[in-house]
Amino acid sequence: MESLKNWNKRSEKIWLVISILSTISAAYFSIIDKFANNKAYYLLTIMSWGIYLIRRGLSKRLGNKK
Numbered sequence: 133m134e135s136l137k138n139w140n141k142r143s144e145k146i147w148l149v150i151s152i153l154s155t156i157s158a159a160y161f162s163i164i165d166k167f168a169n170n171k172a173y174y175l176l177t178i179m180s181w182g183i184y185l186i187r188r189g190l191s192k193r194l195g196n197k198k
Contacts, residue, residue: 137191137194137195140187140190140191140194141191143187144184144187144188144191147180147183147184147187148184150180150184151177151180151181151183151184154173154176154177154180155177155181157173158170158173158174158176158177161173
């Protein structure tokens with residue numbers, strides 16, 4: 133069970149990094165393209181933050197039950 137906790141922590145950190153990078157890249161590409169047709173970048177950013185927050189919530193629930 134300890135290896136599962138370690139995997140969850142690593143996965144949570146990976147999704148945090150992906151979320152931060154996607155936020156920065158979406159802002160960068162929006163500025164470069166002068167805010168024209170950048171909905172896909174922001175959709176990916178929202179999805180990555182959502183996955184990160186879901187992972188974080190599940191890991192907190194898993195920690196509270198033990």
